[in-house]
Amino acid sequence: MADSQEVYTDPDRFPAPLEEEEAVVTIPVDWTEAEEKAAKRKLDFTIMPLMTLGFFCLQLFVDRGNISNSLTDNFLKDVGITQNQFNVGQQMLSLGIVLFEIPSNMILYRVGPGKWLTLQLFLFGTVATFQAFQHSYGAFIATRLLLGITESGFIPGGLWTLSTWYTRQETAKRVMFFYFGNQFGQASSKLLAYGILHMRGVGGKSGWFWLFVLMGAFTVLSGVILGLFLPDSFKSPTSTFLPKRRVFSERELHILRSRVLRDDPMKGKKKKHIGRPAFKRAFTNWRLWIHFFISFANNGPQRGFDTYSPTMVNSFGFPPLTSNALASVGFYLQIPVSFAFSYVSDHFNRRGETVMAGFTCHLLGYVFNRIFTEVNKRGVRYFGVVWTQCFGTFSHPLNIAWMSLACRDSEERALAMTMAIMGGNIAGIYGAQIFRSEDRPRYRRAFSVGIAVLSVGLLLAAVRYVDDRIRRRRAAKSVETSSTVSNEEKGAVTPPHQQNDDDGSRYGDRNEKSGLA
Incomplete structure (x- = not known):
C-alpha cells in the first residue's frame, strides 16, 4: 500500500513546496497582469536567445556536428586514423563530459551562470578551433577529451539557469525552446559544411581545417555576446563584461523575482551545497x-x-x-x-x-x-x-x-x-x-x-x-x-x-x- 505522500501525489503537476519551504517567504502580488506580461516578455527576449545561441554553438561547431561533417572530406585519411579509432575519440568526448559534469555545475553554482557559461564558450570554442591542427591519433584523442571537459556541464547549467528565472510550469516550455538550439545546430552544421568544405585547397589547407577554424572562431565570438548581455542572477542582474549596466529595472526585477519565489520559495535560499x-x-x-x-x-x-x-x-x-x-x-x-x-x-x-x-x-x-x-x-x-x-x-x-x-x-x-x-x-x-x-x-x-x-x-x-x-x-x-x-x-x-x-x-x-x- 502506498504511503500518504504517494497517494496524494499528482503526476501531472509539480509538487507544492514543502512546509519548511513555504515558511521561507510570503510575498504579496503588488503588480498588474500587464506588468508581469511585459517583464516576462523582456526576460524571454533576453535570456532565451542567448541560452539557445550557446546550445547552438555547442551542437553546431563543437560537439558532434563538425566532426561528422569532416568525415566526407577525407578527415580520417588526413589525420591518419581508422574509423574504430575515431569511435574511441568520440568515447573520450563523452567520458570528459561525464567526469566533469558535476564539478562544472558546482563551479557554476558558486560563480554564477553569467560568468561560467561565458567562460565555457570561450574554452570549448578555443579547443574546437585548434582541432584544425591535429594530424595524429594522439592529438585527436587529446582534443576530443579536452572538448568534453570544457563543454561539460553546459547543458545542465543552462537548464539550471532557466529554472532560476522562470516558474516551474514555465520552465518546461523554455527547456524545449532551449533544445531547439540543439536541433537547429544539428541541421545547420551539415548545410554550412556543404559550403565550407568546398574551401579545400584554400591556403593549401583541407576543407575540414577551415570548418574547424571558422566555426570555432564563431563560438568564441558568441562567448563575447554572452559576456555582454547575459545577466547573472536576480542578486547580480548584470552581465560579465558590463557590470554597471542593468538589463532590467528595479520594478521588473521585483516582479520577476517575486513570482518565482511565490512558485518555489526554495529558490530564494541559496545553499553552498545540496545536502x-x-x-x-x-x-x-x-x-x-x-x-x-x-x-x-x-x-x-x-x-x-x-x-x-x-x-x-x-x-x-x-x-x-x-x-x-x-x-x-x-x-x-x-x-x-x-x-x-x-x-x-x-x-x-x-x-x-x-x-x-x-x-x-x-x-x-x-x-x-x-x-x-x-x-x-x-x-x-x-x-x-x-x-x-x-x-x-x-x-x-x-x-x-x-x-x-x-x-x-x-x-x-x-x-x-x-x-x-x-x-x-x-x-x-x-x-x-x-x-x-x-x-x-x-x-x-x-x-x-x-x-x-x-x-x-x-x-x-x-x-x-x-x-x-x-x-x-x-x-x-x-x-x-x-x-x-x-x-x-x-x-x-x-x-x-x-x-x-x-x-x-x-x-x-x-x-x-x-x-x-
Missing part, C-alpha cells in the same frame, strides 16, 4: 532511475547515427559534399515536429504519451533502416535516414520535462536534471561503438543493436506511463475519500452521483477534460 538527504531522496527514487535509463537508451543509438549519417548518405551514391547538405533535411524537419510534440506534451499534460510516441517513431526509423539495407534504391534508403533524424532527438528533452514531475522538491529536481543529462552523455560512450568499420556500409548489425536498445527504452517509458495512471487513480480516490469523510463529519449526505465510484474514474475523466491528465 545528503536530497541525494538520498533522489538516488532512492526509482522513478528517476527509470527516466535516467530512458535517456540512456534513446541517446546511445542516436549519437552514433548522427555521427555517420553524412557518410551513410554518401554510400547511397550521392557526391561526398552533397551528402552533408542532404543529411541536414531530417534535422530541419525535426524542428516543427518536435515543436508539435512539445506543445501537446505541455499544453495537454501528455508527458508520457508524447515520450512513448517519439520513442516509437525513433524505433521505427531503425526498423526502416534495417529493412532498407537490403534495398538498392538510394531514394528509399535516404528516406530511412531522414525519418530517423526527424524523430531521433526530441524524446530526450520531453523525458526531462516528464522527469521533473516525479521530483518531490527543488533539490531533488536539480539532481534529477543532472542525472538525465549524465544518462544521455554516458550513452554516448557505448553509442560511439555501435557503428563500426567492419559493419559498413550497410550497418546491419548497428541497426539491429539500435532496435534492441530502443525497444528497452520504450518498455521503460510504458512502465512509467502505467505507474502515472495508477498514481492518478489513487490520488483521485484519496481525494474522494477525504471529501466523503469531511461531509460525514459535517453531517452531510453524500450526493448519489458520488456514491459507488470506488475506481475514481470520474475524477480521472474530469482531470483529462481539464488538461490535467
